[in-house]
Amino acid sequence: MTDLLNLEIEKMAGLNFSCDCGKNHKVDIENIIVEKEALKNKSRIFDSLNKKNLFFVADNNTYKACGEELLNILKDEKYNVTEYIFQGKEPLIPNEKSIGRLLIEIPKNTSLIIAVGSGTINDICRYLSYKTNVPYIIFATAPSMDGYASTVSPLIVENFKKTFEATYPKAIIADTQILRKAPLEMIHAGFGDILGKYTSLTDWELSKYINKEYYCEKTVKLVEKARDLCVKNAQKISQRSEEVIKQLTEALIISGIAIGFVGYSRPASGAEHHIAHFWEIDAISKNKPHPLHGNAVGVGTVVVSMIYRLMKDKIPKKISPPDPEYLISLHEKVGSIYDPKELGISKELFKESIIHAREIRNRYTILQLAYEHNQLEKIAQILTEKFYA
Ligand SMILES: [Zn+2]
Ligand SMILES: [Zn+2]
Missing domain, CATH: 1.20.1090.10 (Dehydroquinate synthase-like - alpha domain)
Structure with a gap:
């Protein structure tokens, strides 16, 4: 097994190894990209998109942040894209209404869901992907939570928050130029x-x-290392330094990977x-x-x-x-x-x-x-x- 602690985040995609703790740890994400101008690196993105019929989901904020640019790229490349952009001033809620909306809008022949956003968009698209058996890719727009690499979706059903089983994204794509402009x-x-x-x-x-x-030393060390890197550069966070935003994003993804490793949060x-x-x-x-x-x-x-x-x-x-x-x-x-x-x-x-x-x-x-x-x-x-x- 390669040295887990010194592995670049992209190499964590597809990991599968048996650990000293007695468990087999794996990451069922095929592609993790955290880099500057990831959106402009078309060939890398299209490697993860070798499917034809895309269902594109954003809200009006994430559409502005990078959704519009991405949608134009996809259309230029002649993908067959159906888009749904949530409108409205109120924050989007991961509830029956928003999931129902997507179920109504998703075309029957969709081969891949493209989610553009952070917490809520990721949670509802992950759940939609799980229920429809159509894989999804998340284009991250903010380093705001550690759910990108998770396999569960916390949803609000009948005004009650409950965590539902869902699925891994096929790929996580995070453009640090976009993330650093998040609120x-x-x-x-x-x-x-x-x-x-x-x-x-x-x-x-x-x-x-x-x-x-049960306790896994390796998982703990992995999370600690990612956390400590962010903490070391904490004073640069509010300056939106590209370097620390990358470290923060990676730490959030690693936290999700750690949950997947041990099978619970x-x-x-x-x-x-x-x-x-x-x-x-x-x-x-x-x-x-x-x-x-x-x-x-x-x-x-x-x-x-x-x-x-x-x-x-x-x-x-x-x-x-x-x-x-x-x-x-x-x-x-x-x-x-x-x-x-x-x-x-x-x-x-x-x-x-x-x-x-x-x-x-x-x-x-x-x-x-x-x-x-x-x-x-x-x-x-x-x-x-x-x-x-
Ligand atoms: Zn372990
Ligand atoms: Zn949390």
Whole structure:
């Protein structure tokens, strides 16, 4: 097996190897391209598009970002393209309505779906691809979340968020010139999702010691290396440096690959995600707008690091959780939010989320440990006073 940690992201496409952890790890994505002006490199793109009847999906923002340019290239190359561009000022929601819309629009003889966008477009096209058995390719427009290389789609059905089984994209194409022009809030969200790996990996290690849960050292090292590269250059993120946007995009893709490696989201999602989901579910149920996933995860990571500190006498000695001060200093370098108040979370919701977020998923995290030691209420009280004084 080649040295996984030093493998370029493009070489990760199609990986298949048996690991020391006892599992076989593979990546069923045929092509991963993260580069400057990827869109202009036609021959490489068309290698992944050797199909004739394309169904092209974008929304009016992603159409402006690069969809229009891509559509023109495809038409010039004489592809048979049917396009559907979601209109409207409100953000697109991954629900029955948007998926139903695509089912109505997709021509019967479609051989490939071309998705242009980030979180929502990727989630709905991935699900459409899975249900229709037509492969899809994602052209990324923002480094905002780690779902590009994932195999599940979180959807909102009857006002309730639920994760559905779906499929890998056939290819991920990310043009760093386009990604760096994404709204800053979305770039911050991607960074927040990456920061989340500090606590998700610590939670996994915690469960390894306490429950003897399956653990893959190689997967952990892979995610840590990608995360640390972004963190090292954190101050360049808000300057939209091409180099760090590439590192951030790659780290987000690697996080998805890590999930695929182990077959569940353990490497990428721990208590910080459960707390972020708790806030999101609350907003959805009240029909209120909610922050971008990654921004909520970035705040959740700081909160969870504080819980680790409050529980420090109860965790195995070998574990070294991230310091809250360190995480806050990273947020400050980037200019992203780390206080739940600034995210629009009310005092009551915050307190409730600390106590109840562990009920969202059956996954062992620091929240579960605190619960078992009867410390959750006390911790919720301390942190609520700290943030909402
Ligand atoms: Zn492994
Ligand atoms: Zn996430």
